[in-house]
Amino acid sequence: MYQQKIYNLFKEAGAIMEGHYLYTSGKHGSHYIQCAQVLKSPYYTEILVKELTKKLTGEYDLVIGPAVGGITLSYEIAKHYNVFGLFTEREDGVMKLRRGFEIPKGAKVLVVEDVVTTGGSVKEVIDVVEDAGGEVKDIAVLVDRCKDIKKSKLSDYKDKYHALLKLDLEAYEPDDCPLCEKYGRPIKPGSR
Template structure:
């Protein structure tokens, strides 16, 4: 069993949870930044985090685990491994989530939707809609980090290994800017 404090320690150790002054892709500023790819580099840590998702859904008769590409691929694989079931992933094609590569969902199949991090949960909702359109039954949503503070609602049980509310401010109302702290742009082309 992994509690939130232990999970946060794993994220901080890997550099996946940063604290400071960040310029987000949205143009807003925040004092925290989550980059799950940093923690997913480490198989032992990834296994421990996904085992916690699997543990919380072990009694739900899950038949299949699915996650959206890219962030949900490793999470789906490792969670499915712990549950002893098959995993697949959905990917965006022409702006919509779809199943490719011969993947399918059988009518009545009990499906767990997973993701690395959610803020509004848009991608997860698209995957839920895809599963339901295929006739699958969504038993729940499991995420490594729920940045919505628990507010994202999918109409099914949702489990976050870490649940936090990450503030985001417009630049003109950012308290860190008012203190004179420079903002750093994290991500694939910014902070390493």
């Protein structure tokens, strides 16, 4: 019931897109969760942050997420905890901390993300945090599309992983994609 309510909110916000999409992982699929459609709305964002933070019990020194999808969420969750909200970004394909952002050694960090599919982007953020000497206390995501966190790139962090909405959506290897024949080239809504 709770999951249905959250799903309805995403639907109402126009964030559940149907068509033929190319994901960050290189796979194709029929649905794209465009979190920017919910995060553009202070009204929806406040509800989502309230619900997501209910799942978290830790105390954090800072919040961090990957650009672009994690920027607004990082800021809004940081506001909830009254700490800094940072973001990482890719430079020549490598996830980095830029813009003078710093992670103090020993800082208790909450990593946030809009959508997790393979967990690759979140893992890159975790590596940045740990390389700087920070400690990842929790990972909080709005939408979990990965079928099994234990088989994802976040398997080592499964006990720290909290998702608001879990969606079981197919993703196909390009060569096996049944949508290509029908729709032609997929649309790539993400920045990669």
